[in-house]
Amino acid sequence: MLRHRLRVSDYRWVLIGLLFIAVQPTVFAKQSTLTFRAPDPGPVGDAVIEILEEAYQELGISLQYVDMPRNRSLVEANNGRISGELGRLPDLEAHYNNLQRVPFELFAFETVLVADRRNCGLCTLDDIDNAAFISGMQTVLHALEEAAFSKPTVQALDISQLHLMFSNQRVQAVLLNDFEARQLGYYSEPHLIITPIRQQFGYHYLHQQHAHLIEPLTETLEAMHDSGRVTEIYRSHGVHFQRTKTFEVSPYFSQISATAGLWRTLTHVDGSGRYWQLVKRIFEPVTDSLTLNTNSYQRAVLGLNEQRFDFLVGGVKNQASIHGIESLTHLDYDRDLYAFTMDQAAMDALLEGELKLPVCYVAGYGYHALFKGEMIFYQADSSLDCFAMLDMGRMGAVVNYRENMPDWITTPYVQYKLREAVPVHLIFHDTPRGRELRDWFDYRMRQLVKSGEIKEIFSDAMLERSHFTKNLPPKS
Missing domain, CATH: 3.40.190.10 (Periplasmic binding protein-like II)
Known part of the structure; x- marks a missing residue:
């Protein structure tokens, strides 16, 4: 027998070898490479790949990617022909029983509607005639279902086809993730309005045959998060997640200060004027002290840049002289x-x-x-x-x-x-307080227009110029 031919030293090496195999993580023996659908090119997808590759490397696993449509990848992942999904919506397992979620919030995102303000004003789902989105986007399908959207929709194969359809004006609006909209440059286009539809977190999913990886992978990802490594990777790709604040109750600010240039009928020194009326209507109910400062436009811009005021009334997108973030919703259009x-x-x-x-x-x-x-x-x-x-x-x-x-x-x-004339915005500081003020303005501005209350403040000519006549309630 073999054991009779082994020396004592041979037994020692056999035992060491068996011990080495025994102490290796089970993942080494079960799977050394996992396969996923390749994400669409972009900073978020690149960051997710880097995070997951680093986490899996700790487990001795490498990743590879294959190109396929989103819809098909769900079927392939559910059937076990690929290892899972890099990043998808929560509750995906309810519809694809063989997929299991890794309980770590991998990324945050918003589903947004993008359209031309000149065609639909505020451009909510109620205001558009048709829309396109990428086939297989569960966030969009859920949002359309919740809104009972019954108008025509078109499904694109990928982000490039979606952009082509929109830029060629084959559809009035597109629905996509906010990081995809940024990647396409939509946030920088003055006439395009970004309307938040739905907020979500993205999770990593594995086929159930790889369920043994979920616990060690989660622990590794949590350790990377706690050490700041996850944030470091996202920042290295220029990704900063900033979710739009929703308001179940009104916010409160002890004091708010606003500034603007001097414009006839809009921003008078005594606090009268249609723009100042709008600012009062939106911000007076959420503060004990609202201060309005009318200056020369140069001093107004300088005051904002020096952080002496909370926001500037009357900026435009991509205005190099102003340091801040503009409201998503415009308040007017300027002139040619x-x-x-x-x-x-x-x-x-x-x-x-x-x-x-x-x-x-x-x-x-x-x-x-x-x-x-x-x-x-x-x-x-x-x-x-x-x-x-x-x-x-x-x-x-x-x-x-x-x-x-x-x-x-x-x-x-x-x-x-x-x-041509471009939209006029409120400009806020890019800080948590500034973003909350901005989100409150956007939220209330939509309410004022949709309810028709804006007609108490703006003239008919202003409503026409700002394209808000497209959003007013029907005349009774």
Whole structure:
């Protein structure tokens, strides 16, 4: 027999080998590689991959990925042909019995509706005529079911096809995760409104044949979270989860301060004006002290940037001079923006970025990105100052609105439209307090428009200009 031919030293090595095998985690023996559907490219998906690969590596397991549609991956995962799902909604196991959730909140996200404000104003599910979403997105299907949405929908194969359908205006709106909307640049487009629909956490799922991995994997992920490693990985990919606050009860702020430039009929020094009326209607019920400060626009912007005020009324998206976050819901639209010169030669030089004399605009705004070259820009205190210096030959061009042209014109200016009207927002600080104030404004603004209460504050012309007439209740 074999045992009679083994020396004592041989027995020792056999025993050591058996002991080594025995102390290895069972996962080594059962599975060394797991296979999942490859996520759509993007910072969140890349971060999730890095987190899970690092956690599984601690268990001696490597990961590999295959390309397939989301719907198909659920079927494949449930049937055990792939190992599970990298990140999905909670309660997935209720519909796919063979999938088991790893009880660790892997990421947070919101399902959002994206549409063009000019077509649907506030653009809630009630306001759109059709929508598209990626096939297999359970969050969207649940949201549409909850809202009893009965209008036409189209399902795209992937994020690229969804974006193509939307950008080609084949659908009025798209529904997707907020991190996908950021990836596509939707949050930066002035005319696109982002409407939060549903908040969720994402979890990792495994097929039941890998259920023995759930406990050690959860412990590893929790340890990574407690050490700050999970946050570190997300930040390295530029991912910051900021969920929109929902309000079951009204918030409370001991004091709130707001600032704005001086605009006729909108923001008077004495606290009257339609914008100030709106601010009072929204914020007075949630504070003991609401302070309204009307300044020059430059001082208003500077006051916000120096954190002397909680928010600025009258900013636009991507305004380089302002440091903060804008409201998701606009309060108005401004007007078409024009360049003015004394003659066509000056206008041609301006548009080519070769104008020698300075370009004048009201301090607080920033229009450098609208032009080529490296021209000289001059900030004036008022529109009239700019036009006066243009007439005197001290300025080569003025950037402003037609409505601000002076009454003294004797010779018509050469005019060129630089951009169409864009939405006007409230701008808040990017802090927990600032985000809560922003979310409260968005929440109440939608209520005011949907109820028709906004008509007590805004004129018919303002409602038309801001596209809110599309959201008002039907006339009785």
